[in-house]
Amino acid sequence: MTTLTIDKAGPTRKAKYGSMSRDRAWALRWSYFFLIIFAIFSLTPPIYMLITSLKSSAEISAATNPWWVFHPTLENYVGLLTSNQFLRFFWNSAMVSIFVVTITMLISVPAAFALARMRFWGSTVLATGVFLTYLIPETLLFIPLFKMFAVFGDFTGIQLINKWYVLLILYPTLTVPFCTWIMIGYFASIPKELDEAAIIDGASWFQTLTRIFIPVALPGLIAATIFAFTVSWAQFLYPLVFTTSTDQLVMPVGIITTLIKGDVFNWGQIMTGALLGAAPPLIIYAFLMDYYIAGLTAGATKG
Amino acid sequence: MADVALQPNRAATAQAARKRSSLQSVLQRKSTIAFLMALPLILLIATLVIYPAFYALHLATLNKSMARFVGLGNFEFLFKRETFWLVVKQSCIFAITAVMFKALLGFIIAHFVHNIPAKGQRKWRGMLLVPWVIPPAMSTLAWLWLFDPSYSAFNYTLSFFGIGPIPWTGDAYWARFSVILVNIWVGAPFFMIMYLAALKSVPDQLYEAAAIDGANWWQRIWYVTLPMMRNIIAITTLFSLIVTFANFDIVRILTAGGPLDHTHIFATWAFRVGIEGSDIPLGASVSLFMVPILAVAAIFILRDISKRGNEA
Numbered sequence: 001m002t003t004l005t006i007d008k009a010g011p012t013r014k015a016k017y018g019s020m021s022r023d024r025a026w027a028l029r030w031s032y033f034f035l036i037i038f039a040i041f042s043l044t045p046p047i048y049m050l051i052t053s054l055k056s057s058a059e060i061s062a063a064t065n066p067w068w069v070f071h072p073t074l075e076n077y078v079g080l081l082t083s084n085q086f087l088r089f090f091w092n093s094a095m096v097s098i099f100v101v102t103i104t105m106l107i108s109v110p111a112a113f114a115l116a117r118m119r120f121w122g123s124t125v126l127a128t129g130v131f132l133t134y135l136i137p138e139t140l141l142f143i144p145l146f147k148m149f150a151v152f153g154d155f156t157g158i159q160l161i162n163k164w165y166v167l168l169i170l171y172p173t174l175t176v177p178f179c180t181w182i183m184i185g186y187f188a189s190i191p192k193e194l195d196e197a198a199i200i201d202g203a204s205w206f207q208t209l210t211r212i213f214i215p216v217a218l219p220g221l222i223a224a225t226i227f228a229f230t231v232s233w234a235q236f237l238y239p240l241v242f243t244t245s246t247d248q249l250v251m252p253v254g255i256i257t258t259l260i261k262g263d264v265f266n267w268g269q270i271m272t273g274a275l276l277g278a279a280p281p282l283i284i285y286a287f288l289m290d291y292y293i294a295g296l297t298a299g300a301t302k303g
Numbered sequence: 304m305a306d307v308a309l310q311p312n313r314a315a316t317a318q319a320a321r322k323r324s325s326l327q328s329v330l331q332r333k334s335t336i337a338f339l340m341a342l343p344l345i346l347l348i349a350t351l352v353i354y355p356a357f358y359a360l361h362l363a364t365l366n367k368s369m370a371r372f373v374g375l376g377n378f379e380f381l382f383k384r385e386t387f388w389l390v391v392k393q394s395c396i397f398a399i400t401a402v403m404f405k406a407l408l409g410f411i412i413a414h415f416v417h418n419i420p421a422k423g424q425r426k427w428r429g430m431l432l433v434p435w436v437i438p439p440a441m442s443t444l445a446w447l448w449l450f451d452p453s454y455s456a457f458n459y460t461l462s463f464f465g466i467g468p469i470p471w472t473g474d475a476y477w478a479r480f481s482v483i484l485v486n487i488w489v490g491a492p493f494f495m496i497m498y499l500a501a502l503k504s505v506p507d508q509l510y511e512a513a514a515i516d517g518a519n520w521w522q523r524i525w526y527v528t529l530p531m532m533r534n535i536i537a538i539t540t541l542f543s544l545i546v547t548f549a550n551f552d553i554v555r556i557l558t559a560g561g562p563l564d565h566t567h568i569f570a571t572w573a574f575r576v577g578i579e580g581s582d583i584p585l586g587a588s589v590s591l592f593m594v595p596i597l598a599v600a601a602i603f604i605l606r607d608i609s610k611r612g613n614e615a
Binding site for chain 2: 172
């Protein structure tokens with residue numbers, strides 16, 4: 001093969017370059033063609049949400065072309081945004097997410113610092129354990145946790161089930177392991193000279209963390225914060241199991257349990273609710289895409 | 304440290320102080336501080352992850368009213384039920400098919416994104432990752448509406464091609480197909496983003512060398528890209544296998560296990576039995592069946608990670 005090409009290197013080289021660039025042009029065209037197909041596949045559901053949210057119930061039940069809005073109206077948005085119940089869901093979701101993000105950061109950043117920089121008995125085992133915990137899905141734990149909280153309520157008289165703040169205890173089990181894991185990765189990548197210099201200058205461990213590690217690992221911190229927020233905003237199983245009264249529900253469960261009444265599906269409102277529920281993560285993603293992707297890939301590429 | 308070396312006097316006084324209160328010295332030791340910093344994490348994992356995991360084992364041995372120890376009675380009962388075997392079968396079909404297609408689709412999309420000029424990649428990547436960003440519970444609602452028996456937008460479109468109304472969620476086989484389709488839609492972008500990161504890390508020289516040796520595009524993928532990405536592919540697939548196997552949101556919202564339990568997987572059936580049917584021990588036993596496959600996947604991931612740690 002190689003000897004043959006060397007033999008007629010002179011004349012064929014130019015032709016081969018030409019065919020290569022033609023190949024590349026075709027490859028490019030095919031790439032765009034398939035990317036457009038995949039983009040349509042990816043964006044159909046969210047766009048359909050938007051289309052349906054702009055329709056009145058009359059237009060939906062008239063079964064005209066579902067892909068087009070003939071009489072756009074904002075009545076679904078007005079209806080939901082003036083309903084106390086819906087605002088309550090939004091408020092609950094926002095409270096839960098903000099508190100969970102705070103709790104997660106307060107637990108995972110010091111722990112990641114300790115695990116990445118300061119050795120103590122069992123620290124390597126713990127680092128592996130943190131990663132293993134991240135692999136345990138919530139669907140494995142929700143039944144024993146439900147029973148645990150019920151028993152806890154019987155013993156102490158503190159009723160946690162069916163209160164929105166029970167989610168503040170539950171969500172960190174989903175967010176803390178991953179956030180700790182990626183923060184260990186970011187902290188470990190900080191050069192040792194930096195904190196040695198700080199210690200020599202008389203900084204305490206706490207000061208080293210707040211003055212050196214947090215500012216330097218800020219991108220990782222942002223990625224972890226975004227992750228914690230998205231997870232707690234999107235979580236569906238725990239609120240479905242642990243909260244039932246309508247004033248304690250968060251967005252995803254609230255929309256599904258209150259807007260779907262028996263067999264009557266008010267699809268205009270459901271789609272509006274779904275779109276509003278998807279909005280906060282989408283907005284964060286739109287502005288902080290690079291951090292979002294960094295957090296996504298960090299779990300597997302770091303460490 | 305530095306001033307200890309310079310001023311021995313001060314070191315002596317410090318030592319004296321340390322002797323005075325040994326508790327204080329323990330508290331100031333580096334490992335103690337580190338342990339205290341990690342303590343909230345340890346407590347969280349111990350009380351809310353490890354304890355419930357073992358509590359589930361205990362629950363699984365009780366009878367429905369949780370008053371009597373029945374040993375392996377719940378498992379015996381499950382093994383005799385046809386629904387249980389249906390759930391086992393469906394969970395495996397669901398997880399394996401969905402992960403395979405997600406991995407394949409993610410690989411293909413990542414290649415196409417990687418092919419186009421670098422300045423356009425950001426835009427496409429942004430668009431293609433949207434399914435992963437939307438909370439799955441919300442996007443599944445949109446799918447449910449797209450699959451609606453009487454107003455399905457898909458059936459409307461397909462009717463122009465003469466393809467008759469498809470019972471997306473009404474028929475057992477179509478319902479399985481729909482559930483897997485939605486799962487692929489949600490999960491493929493994750494693979495795409497991981498593979499894209501991996502593709503970028505493959506040095507260009509390798510492709511140039513392959514091209515000089517006369518490799519065609521297929522040989523370049525088989526002999527250059529795949530070996531270079533093996534690690535990422537393995538980790539992403541195993542990770543996705545865990546998440547898919549334990550999926551709840553999509554099946555719950557799209558079909559709730561129906562029609563006639565033909566789309567139930569472990570998580571949704573455990574919820575149906577344990578929470579809705581208030582037979583907590585039986586629900587716990589059902590969810591425990593997820594453990595073996597999760598454990599196997601976890602062992603492989605861990606082996607991979609520690610291997611990479613040793614290389615570094």
